[in-house]
Amino acid sequence: MPTQTRRERAREERRTLILRAARDLAESEGWDAVTTRRLAEAVDYSQPVLYGHFKNMDAIADAVALEGIEELTDVFRAARSSAKDDTAGLRALAHAYLDYADQHPAVYEAMFVRRTDLQFGRSETPASLIDAFNQIRSAVEPFGTGDAETLTEVFWSSLHGLATLTHGARLRPTHREARVDLLVARFSGTFPPAAAE
Amino acid sequence: MPTQTRRERAREERRTLILRAARDLAESEGWDAVTTRRLAEAVDYSQPVLYGHFKNMDAIADAVALEGIEELTDVFRAARSSAKDDTAGLRALAHAYLDYADQHPAVYEAMFVRRTDLQFGRSETPASLIDAFNQIRSAVEPFGTGDAETLTEVFWSSLHGLATLTHGARLRPTHREARVDLLVARFSGTFPPAAAE
DNA sequence: CTAGATTGTCTAGCAGTGCTAGGATCTGAC
DNA sequence: GTCAGATCCTAGCACTGCTAGACAATCTAG
Known part of the structure; x- marks a missing residue:
């Protein structure tokens, strides 16, 4: 079973989820409102997860x-x-x-x-x-x-x-x-x- | 004695001192570096003094x-x-x-x-x-x-x-x-x- | 099916931010 | 010399980006 691919797909999905949340938040309240905590809350993960996908904000x-x-x-x-x-x-x-x-x-x-x-x-x-x-x-x-x-x-x-x-x-x-x-x-x-x- | 005027003059001088420091700091390190603490240190006063002159940053x-x-x-x-x-x-x-x-x-x-x-x-x-x-x-x-x-x-x-x-x-x-x-x-x-x- | 390694995730914390309440200190008037 | 008022600072709050270390879930090998 291509368990590796499934993982990578899930990872990719979460990445786009983060981007989507960041974009929505930025458009509705401005980039100042896009903080690690609010973003993490929006995607329902903890803050360190963000850093697994992106180097920084x-x-x-x-x-x-x-x-x-x-x-x-x-x-x-x-x-x-x-x-x-x-x-x-x-x-x-x-x-x-x-x-x-x-x-x-x-x-x-x-x-x-x-x-x-x-x-x-x-x-x-x-x-x-x-x-x-x-x-x-x-x-x-x-x-x-x-x-x-x-x-x-x-x-x-x-x-x-x-x-x-x-x-x-x-x-x-x-x-x-x-x-x-x-x-x-x-x-x-x-x-x-x-x-x- | 115009003690009021002297006070106001001193106040005015300090205001320009703050502005000068803010401008210098911003030009040399960017506006991100212009924080209340660094600015207060530059003019050799505590942070609350800044708020006596300006509403906020x-x-x-x-x-x-x-x-x-x-x-x-x-x-x-x-x-x-x-x-x-x-x-x-x-x-x-x-x-x-x-x-x-x-x-x-x-x-x-x-x-x-x-x-x-x-x-x-x-x-x-x-x-x-x-x-x-x-x-x-x-x-x-x-x-x-x-x-x-x-x-x-x-x-x-x-x-x-x-x-x-x-x-x-x-x-x-x-x-x-x-x-x-x-x-x-x-x-x-x-x-x-x-x-x- | 189990033991061990790997991966994933979270909690807790650090150093920094803007800003302010409260107390201490200093100045000038009487 | 005393006392009111202006002046200033210490300490603290709630927030920020970011990370170390503990914990749990998952996959691999026997």
Whole structure:
């Protein structure tokens, strides 16, 4: 009997259980509420069990971040696939990005705000992260004249800035659509218009 | 004898002493290292003294943030005053912003990253914060066609995104200048160029 | 079926955190 | 010199991340 496999499967299930609990807790009460005790209580095990799966609390947040990045690539793909031209593609990607950040603020925070051990732009970078970056790159590249990598970084930064400042209540709660319109116009080259009122 | 004034002056001095210590500690070891005990030790008082000046630790970070915002307006003013035209002004402001974030990462974090009780875009917003926002607005407004407020928010978001992603090691450590060039080009309308190689 | 080794899990505890109640001490007014 | 009031500190609470060591369940071998 593959008793080893059963064990490993059970172990894997418990790991996802922990991640699920961490994510739910973070989304409902913020990462500050994700403590070892509350997390252990949520999965109905003692605290040391957590350390059998993850090196420390930060590693749990990193794992949630990885999940989120994979989701994000799917969201990007879906958004871009239904766009009729490059400009619509860029706009769709921008909206998809900001919507995701809005709907999963804790996951977004784990991905792009919290200090993380995840490697960005290196050889050990997770494939899904590279994938997500390339999605942005493909969307913005048609409007570039020089280094596509730099263009991608700048456009991503703009989206990231909008996402975080919005979430931190540092921008007006209104004018959301107008901000995206403006950003896309500046990057898609549909600016300046011939003569705007 | 104005014993009351002397007392109040001593009180004020101690307050700035606390802020100075908090800022130094945050810049050298990060905000996580700024604990009540370490801070109290740095100013050579016991922890409860801190609470005589500030409601809690977050209020200390907020006070540091306010200091930073005032510095930032000065930095903006200096940068823009030495620019020969609007485009140069925008570029100078962008560089000044990113340089400040780079040189004072902890203060920047207190201002625009950490959760804060500071009010943004409301009637109770500190004057220096409005001032800083208006500096950005003045710099980018010449290149706007519609709502200047929205334009300012978007440009600021882009700068903020660049600052935070750079600091979090999520962008390439190189190409810093190229990113600023590209951003300024997109916002100043010097894009698309007639025919770029 | 039993003995022993391995694996899994928990209890209890350490050193640290923000924050505060209460008592001690020091200052200045009369 | 006495006494009220301001000032400050000691000690403690409830929490945090994390871990050592005891205990129990499970699998392996004879």
